[in-house]
Amino acid sequence: MQESDIGEIEIKEGEDSVRISRSTKRDSSASVSPAPQYFVPDIRQTPTEGGSGRRLPPRTNRKESSGPTSTKSGLDASVTPRRSAAVRVPDSIATDVAAGHSTVTAPMVGTFYEAPEPDAAPFVQAGSKINQGDTLCIIESMKMMNRIVSEYTGIVETVLVENASGVEYDQPLFVIKPVS
Amino acid sequence: MSSAETTERLLIANRGEIAIRVLRACKHMRIETVAAYTKVDKDARYLELADQKICIGERDYLNIPALISAAQITGCTMIHPGYGFLSESEEFASAVEAAGIQFVGPTAEHIEMMGDKAVARETVANLGLSVVEGSQGEIGADGVPSLVEDIGLPICIKASFGGGGKGMRVVYDIGELSDAISEAQTEALASFGESAFYVEKYIPRARHIEVQILGDGVGNVVHMGTRECSTQRRFQKLIEEAPAPGIEAGLLDTLTGQCVKAMSAMKYRNAGTLEFLYAGGKFYFIEMNTRLQVEHPVSEMITGLDIVEAQLYVALHQRLQFEQSDIEFRGSAIECRINAENSDFLPSPGLVSSYIAPGGPGIRVDSHLFSGYRVPHQYDSLIAKVIAFGRDRETARRRLDCAIEETSIEGISTNCDLLRRILATSEFVENRITTQFVTELLHDGTTYKQPSGDPA
Numbered sequence: 309m310q311e312s313d314i315g316e317i318e319i320k321e322g323e324d325s326v327r328i329s330r331s332t333k334r335d336s337s338a339s340v341s342p343a344p345q346y347f348v349p350d351i352r353q354t355p356t357e358g359g360s361g362r363r364l365p366p367r368t369n370r371k372e373s374s375g376p377t378s379t380k381s382g383l384d385a386s387v388t389p390r391r392s393a394a395v396r397v398p399d400s401i402a403t404d405v406a407a408g409h410s411t412v413t414a415p416m417v418g419t420f421y422e423a424p425e426p427d428a429a430p431f432v433q434a435g436s437k438i439n440q441g442d443t444l445c446i447i448e449s450m451k452m453m454n455r456i457v458s459e460y461t462g463i464v465e466t467v468l469v470e471n472a473s474g475v476e477y478d479q480p481l482f483v484i485k486p487v488s
Numbered sequence: 489m490s491s492a493e494t495t496e497r498l499l500i501a502n503r504g505e506i507a508i509r510v511l512r513a514c515k516h517m518r519i520e521t522v523a524a525y526t527k528v529d530k531d532a533r534y535l536e537l538a539d540q541k542i543c544i545g546e547r548d549y550l551n552i553p554a555l556i557s558a559a560q561i562t563g564c565t566m567i568h569p570g571y572g573f574l575s576e577s578e579e580f581a582s583a584v585e586a587a588g589i590q591f592v593g594p595t596a597e598h599i600e601m602m603g604d605k606a607v608a609r610e611t612v613a614n615l616g617l618s619v620v621e622g623s624q625g626e627i628g629a630d631g632v633p634s635l636v637e638d639i640g641l642p643i644c645i646k647a648s649f650g651g652g653g654k655g656m657r658v659v660y661d662i663g664e665l666s667d668a669i670s671e672a673q674t675e676a677l678a679s680f681g682e683s684a685f686y687v688e689k690y691i692p693r694a695r696h697i698e699v700q701i702l703g704d705g706v707g708n709v710v711h712m713g714t715r716e717c718s719t720q721r722r723f724q725k726l727i728e729e730a731p732a733p734g735i736e737a738g739l740l741d742t743l744t745g746q747c748v749k750a751m752s753a754m755k756y757r758n759a760g761t762l763e764f765l766y767a768g769g770k771f772y773f774i775e776m777n778t779r780l781q782v783e784h785p786v787s788e789m790i791t792g793l794d795i796v797e798a799q800l801y802v803a804l805h806q807r808l809q810f811e812q813s814d815i816e817f818r819g820s821a822i823e824c825r826i827n828a829e830n831s832d833f834l835p836s837p838g839l840v841s842s843y844i845a846p847g848g849p850g851i852r853v854d855s856h857l858f859s860g861y862r863v864p865h866q867y868d869s870l871i872a873k874v875i876a877f878g879r880d881r882e883t884a885r886r887r888l889d890c891a892i893e894e895t896s897i898e899g900i901s902t903n904c905d906l907l908r909r910i911l912a913t914s915e916f917v918e919n920r921i922t923t924q925f926v927t928e929l930l931h932d933g934t935t936y937k938q939p940s941g942d943p944a
Binding site (some may be wrong): 416417418419448449450452473474475476477478479 | 527542543544545546552553554556557558560561562583587
């Protein structure tokens with residue numbers, strides 16, 4: 309996929325569809341100045357920090373018909389988006405990404421799933437060795453399960469997002485130490 | 489304020505001045521807000537006024553899955569589309585409703601019906617409104633010459649799914665016909681993905697008059713009066729006012745009455761605008777916009793009502809917030825659209841080094857601008873709307889002129905000089921504006937570089 313420069317592949321089979329997306333990468337070594345502000349917008353601040361009063365309590369949609377429907381993936385259809393789970397990215401992590409680490413960010417808005425099914429082992433965890441092309445996670449957007457694959461071969465340093473939480477576009481998901 | 493309103497949460501699927509406008513209405517109605525934004529807009533200050541913000545992509549506000557996912561993961565119960573972007577997309581309206589979220593707008597079916605201008609024309613004609621002479625719905629290129637024999641020249645070729653002047657050609661000479669058709673089709677295909685068109689008799693020196701209506705979706709409809717929007721350049725409105733001046737009250741009453749009746753028969757829901765050409769003492773329907781419009785503030789100023797609040801109220805309660813007898817009309821209001829563009833009408837994006845907004849009695853400013861804001865090149869050039877209210881039209885006009893003079897925007901070019909120049913013309917003062925006026929004022933229709941020493 310990388311060589312072909314294709315960003316996404318979508319496979320449809322009846323009701324189910326799976327889209328495989330290349331994660332957007334942010335290679336910190338290519339960046340002249342670390343710009344933590346750039347990828348630490350409001351949504352990721354922890355509720356306890358600063359007490360900005362801007363965070364909303366979790367809530368559900370008016371109709372509950374909006375869960376994932378893909379039976380193949382087996383993901384829990386009743387998962388309620390939990391705002392409070394929406395990612396802790398301590399500023400220290402964002403800034404520490406400097407030396408030889410890379411951040412994998414969300415290529416789309418959606419719900420982050422660490423595993424193919426609720427009770428299955430996560431695709432990756434801190435310390436996991438990964439190869440380029442390995443699935444890192446799934447992001448569900450409009451009932452579509454999008455597999456996010458790694459651009460890197462290396463080691464997962466940190467998983468920045470809690471399972472089943474909402475992620476916004478460009479939100480950091482993983483810190484990876486590439487091995488060349 | 490009913491308790492139901494305190495538990496709602498709304499995604500603002502738009503940007504700029506209309507995002508902040510929607511946000512303000514939500515705030516005073518105690519509806520929580522989530523501002524969708526792109527990376528291009530990440531520094532917009534209105535994002536900080538929302539209860540929460542969520543990044544949906546690099547620059548695209550047309551990404552339906554991203555917007556719906558954003559609404560879902562933030563637990564939104566409603567989506568307001570603003571104007572432009574997805575505000576008149578039946579696909580978006582359907583997708584929002586399918587996700588169990590309330591779309592602040594009409595039904596997808598009505599959006600589709602009115603989005604196809606040829607169908608809209610037939611629909612309202614059947615509901616008793618006059619339309620300009622022309623084709624019965626869409627017409628093929630082969631059929632146009634015989635239509636021209638019937639209705640005469642000039643004619644206007646209009647893309648069925650067009651808007652904003654795109655996919656539109658005026659034909660004065662039969663020799664220009666085939667070129668004009670293919671140009672209009674090419675443009676329409678490129679802009680809207682559809683090349684179908686219809687034909688109308690072109691009325692050269694007409695006025696653009698529109699009616700603001702509001703419906704609850706079950707047949708109750710009120711109107712909020714008329715607006716005059718003839719001050720346009722290339723079909724882009726520059727100055728709008730309410731009420732439409734210099735037209736006999738009886739004629740306007742008949743028009744608004746017809747609009748209410750037609751929209752009531754349709755069971756239209758949401759705010760909407762019916763646009764007409766006015767010439768020779770008659771109104772001819774052109775099209776309907778099934779959304780909030782840029783110029784809605786002038787109607788708010790003369791009625792004291794809040795159209796966005798009224799939209800939200802209908803979405804929440806499936807009934808109107810007020811009856812026709814509650815709507816009182818008072819005074820006159822005029823709006824200027826301040827665009828970030830230079831005197832050649834080219835976009836002028838960049839850093840606004842300093843911005844000072846005008847003020848004073850009757851002045852309202854709807855803008856997302858602030859000193860230090862960088863106007864992005866990716867979106868349209870509207871950066872502020874300055875609206876003046878007065879007990880009469882002349883008071884509003886003078887107040888608006890003072891307000892534009894007061895407005896200070898440094899670092900980028902704006903069309904403020906042109907706006908003041910138009911406001912000062914005898915045509916505007918005496919209300920003799922047609923849709924051709926700005927073009928005639930600019931002589932060659934492209935620039936408005938002022939000759940030195942021009943006092944205007």
